[in-house]
Amino acid sequence: MGDIIVQKYGGSSVATTEKITNIAKRLIERKKTDSKIVVVVSAMGDTTDDYISLAKDITDSPDKRELDVLMSTGEMISASLLAMSLKSMGCDAISYNAYQLDIQTSGSHGKSLINDINISKIEKSLEEGKIVVVTGFQGLDDRGDITTLGRGGSDTSAVALAVKLNGKCEIYTDVDGIYFTDPRKFKEAKKLEEIEYEEMLELASLGAQVMHSRSIELAQKYQIELYVGLSCSDIKGTYIRGMKNMKLEDKVITGLATSDDDVAITIDVDEDKVVDLFENIAKENISMDMISQTAPMNSKITVSFTIPKEDLAVAKEVVSKYALQGEVIVDKDITKLSLVGLGMKHTSGVASKVFSILRKNGIKVKLITTSEIRITCAISSEYTDVAVREIAKEFNV
Amino acid sequence: MGDIIVQKYGGSSVATTEKITNIAKRLIERKKTDSKIVVVVSAMGDTTDDYISLAKDITDSPDKRELDVLMSTGEMISASLLAMSLKSMGCDAISYNAYQLDIQTSGSHGKSLINDINISKIEKSLEEGKIVVVTGFQGLDDRGDITTLGRGGSDTSAVALAVKLNGKCEIYTDVDGIYFTDPRKFKEAKKLEEIEYEEMLELASLGAQVMHSRSIELAQKYQIELYVGLSCSDIKGTYIRGMKNMKLEDKVITGLATSDDDVAITIDVDEDKVVDLFENIAKENISMDMISQTAPMNSKITVSFTIPKEDLAVAKEVVSKYALQGEVIVDKDITKLSLVGLGMKHTSGVASKVFSILRKNGIKVKLITTSEIRITCAISSEYTDVAVREIAKEFNV
Numbered sequence: 001m002g003d004i005i006v007q008k009y010g011g012s013s014v015a016t017t018e019k020i021t022n023i024a025k026r027l028i029e030r031k032k033t034d035s036k037i038v039v040v041v042s043a044m045g046d047t048t049d050d051y052i053s054l055a056k057d058i059t060d061s062p063d064k065r066e067l068d069v070l071m072s073t074g075e076m077i078s079a080s081l082l083a084m085s086l087k088s089m090g091c092d093a094i095s096y097n098a099y100q101l102d103i104q105t106s107g108s109h110g111k112s113l114i115n116d117i118n119i120s121k122i123e124k125s126l127e128e129g130k131i132v133v134v135t136g137f138q139g140l141d142d143r144g145d146i147t148t149l150g151r152g153g154s155d156t157s158a159v160a161l162a163v164k165l166n167g168k169c170e171i172y173t174d175v176d177g178i179y180f181t182d183p184r185k186f187k188e189a190k191k192l193e194e195i196e197y198e199e200m201l202e203l204a205s206l207g208a209q210v211m212h213s214r215s216i217e218l219a220q221k222y223q224i225e226l227y228v229g230l231s232c233s234d235i236k237g238t239y240i241r242g243m244k245n246m247k248l249e250d251k252v253i254t255g256l257a258t259s260d261d262d263v264a265i266t267i268d269v270d271e272d273k274v275v276d277l278f279e280n281i282a283k284e285n286i287s288m289d290m291i292s293q294t295a296p297m298n299s300k301i302t303v304s305f306t307i308p309k310e311d312l313a314v315a316k317e318v319v320s321k322y323a324l325q326g327e328v329i330v331d332k333d334i335t336k337l338s339l340v341g342l343g344m345k346h347t348s349g350v351a352s353k354v355f356s357i358l359r360k361n362g363i364k365v366k367l368i369t370t371s372e373i374r375i376t377c378a379i380s381s382e383y384t385d386v387a388v389r390e391i392a393k394e395f396n397v
Numbered sequence: 398m399g400d401i402i403v404q405k406y407g408g409s410s411v412a413t414t415e416k417i418t419n420i421a422k423r424l425i426e427r428k429k430t431d432s433k434i435v436v437v438v439s440a441m442g443d444t445t446d447d448y449i450s451l452a453k454d455i456t457d458s459p460d461k462r463e464l465d466v467l468m469s470t471g472e473m474i475s476a477s478l479l480a481m482s483l484k485s486m487g488c489d490a491i492s493y494n495a496y497q498l499d500i501q502t503s504g505s506h507g508k509s510l511i512n513d514i515n516i517s518k519i520e521k522s523l524e525e526g527k528i529v530v531v532t533g534f535q536g537l538d539d540r541g542d543i544t545t546l547g548r549g550g551s552d553t554s555a556v557a558l559a560v561k562l563n564g565k566c567e568i569y570t571d572v573d574g575i576y577f578t579d580p581r582k583f584k585e586a587k588k589l590e591e592i593e594y595e596e597m598l599e600l601a602s603l604g605a606q607v608m609h610s611r612s613i614e615l616a617q618k619y620q621i622e623l624y625v626g627l628s629c630s631d632i633k634g635t636y637i638r639g640m641k642n643m644k645l646e647d648k649v650i651t652g653l654a655t656s657d658d659d660v661a662i663t664i665d666v667d668e669d670k671v672v673d674l675f676e677n678i679a680k681e682n683i684s685m686d687m688i689s690q691t692a693p694m695n696s697k698i699t700v701s702f703t704i705p706k707e708d709l710a711v712a713k714e715v716v717s718k719y720a721l722q723g724e725v726i727v728d729k730d731i732t733k734l735s736l737v738g739l740g741m742k743h744t745s746g747v748a749s750k751v752f753s754i755l756r757k758n759g760i761k762v763k764l765i766t767t768s769e770i771r772i773t774c775a776i777s778s779e780y781t782d783v784a785v786r787e788i789a790k791e792f793n794v
Binding site: 063065087088 | 448451452460462464466467470473474477478491494496497541542
């Protein structure tokens with residue numbers, strides 16, 4: 001008997017009864033090699049959005065407790081249908097919800113955290129040869145009220161179950177894996193065979209929407225191997241795992257994210273006013289990124305940073321109060337290029353290699369910030385394609 | 398502080414968010430005079446039918462446990478929306494489901510019986526001034542699996558709660574009360590101010606679809622007063638209550654039901670074969686009614702009975718084997734006229750009064766059966782309107 005397999009199917013994967021039937025067929029096939037399977041399901045297709053508009057029909061600010069009650073029914077529906085489908089094909093199955101598994105959560109409605117899950121019913125049902133179907137996305141707080149985990153929370157439900165059951169976790173969705181860079185933007189983007197948790201988290205923070213970040217953190221914490229792949233397909237997906245389980249010869253760069261959502265602002269400012277400036281921008285809930293500044297010269301320093309495009313008007317108003325001579329330079333022609341890779345930790349000169357690739361192709365780096373496993377450059381948008389292609393080539397990804 | 402009021406709203410009454418909002422408004426108004434209100438809701442409109450077709454998409458014979466999981470979500474949706482609506486109008490409210498109230502059931506999925514309800518959460522919430530919204534139609538069996546009570550089961554949920562809370566029960570639906578006879582068939586039918594449990598049960602058995610019979614039996618057992626009326630309306634409905642709470646001067650006849658769904662069969666049969674004949678008809682799952690027979694003459698007796706129209710072909714096949722000379726007389730021109738009233742128990746000559754009314758109007762009684770509180774006559778369909786009108790007039794209803 002092998003490991004317990006915890007599979008998770010997202011909303012688009014269970015959007016129709018036909019898709020549910022297909023999943024059931026593949027589960028029955030899979031059970032021949034992996035006898036113990038737990039399946040976590042999201043709500044069918046647009047159910048969650050439908051519920052939100054139903055609630056909005058009632059009131060603009062629905063009570064959060066009751067909204068969670070409403071939301072939680074979506075997963076009960078898909079779980080019952082999948083169990084029904086399996087049973088109709090002669091495969092014993094049973095669905096369980098948050099009450100039946102005592103999925104304990106804390107925190108507030110709509111964004112609760114899983115504290116614990118009672119797996120005794122699941123273990124018993126697995127022993128009896130059943131495929132166990134579990135409602136994702138939901139739990140119960142200490143008052144016995146239903147809570148939901150927030151958008152994408154079913155990923156976290158699946159990882160939490162894999163932790164408790166000491167199993168492997170497979171996330172099935174509508175993309176066929178994790179790519180070096182966004183395949184919708186760059187056709188030649190290569191799919192990764194594996195990626196380390198930290199790298200995946202960094203990519204997720206840069207906008208990769210494939211998985212819920214919390215689920216990756218949880219998997220990392222308990223070293224649960226994740227697999228991300230296309231549902232009902234034989235196309236090979238991507239493993240998300242710990243360093244010690246990865247190939248020894250690690251790639252320096254694993255992922256590259258691009259973003260056109262920001263603008264760069266540059267001003268001269270009195271050195272005593274810089275902190276003040278930053279505080280006032282923060283007060284407007286504008287997130288600054290890629291902050292860089294020159295050394296003071298005659299108590300004047302030059303500061304550059306990026307902000308989201310949609311915040312430009314408000315930011316300009318704040319910034320202009322601090323700019324010497326009132327001069328604010330705005331650069332709207334900005335693409336952020338973020339390279340992510342654990343290999344950077346141990347490989348020196350990654351940044352300089354990136355600069356040299358860019359310079360060789362006549363690309364000017366407007367701003368740069370680095371962290372332990374990430375380098376972000378702001379370049380002119382027209383060079384994005386060239387930059388991505390050349391970096392991928394040079395770093396052999 | 399007055400009695401606890403348990404209200405129940407059926408599927409058509411909560412079919413849209415607009416209807417739910419209207420119910421919330423009326424509840425807030427009602428709370429000014431009755432401070433403790435519990436509301437039981439059914440699933441919105443056609444939700445139950447939608448779920449059934451979803452399940453049928455998956456399989457022709459859905460697993461009953463999983464079907465109950467699916468079904469139970471409908472009431473969770475409407476309960477959360479009503480609680481949300483109340484809260485959005487500034488009235489504190491909370492929804493509870495079968496798990497939270499530990500609504501214990503026994504019996505099989507899809508037709509379970511309520512054993513008990515833990516009302517501590519309800520009592521606490523009522524003390525806190527909240528309107529409590531409860532999911533009807535559902536409970537949990539001793540394995541913690543969701544069960545449903547069968548179609549119309551929310552009526553039973555409401556009565557059960559009224560029993561446990563020692564309250565009054567109001568059933569709101571899309572009809573404005575109980576009528577002497579079906580107002581869709583007889584425009585001049587009068588609405589009853591009150592009706593006794595037994596009478597209501599008898600009318601329900603004759604096809605009055607207003608309430609779930611089990612809920613009436615439960616109300617009778619614990620002497621819970623029921624009110625049936627139109628939701629969100631000031632039109633006065635009908636009370637269903639025990640004899641001792643009714644007006645002293647009781648009406649002899651409370652209700653009159655008519656049915657055109659049957660045909661009458663008459664045959665001559667050997668007296669030794671009668672039991673055999675009845676058994677063979679029962680084997681075909683055909684329900685016989687209004688059986689009457691003559692005394693044997695030369696070991697031959699004449700037997701008449703009614704059967705549902707749709708069973709005629711099968712019944713004729715069975716019957717013709719027993720009919721002497723193979724002669725089967727079928728009368729398709731049959732309307733069953735059933736008079737119901739507790740008053741019959743104590744008033745002699747009701748049957749003869751009915752006959753005399755019918756005879757006076759030239760109406761021949763084809764068959765007749767009586768029970769303690771019911772008289773059923775089969776007459777020719779063309780006389781139905783006259784018969785109903787004249788009986789109502791003579792018995793002053």
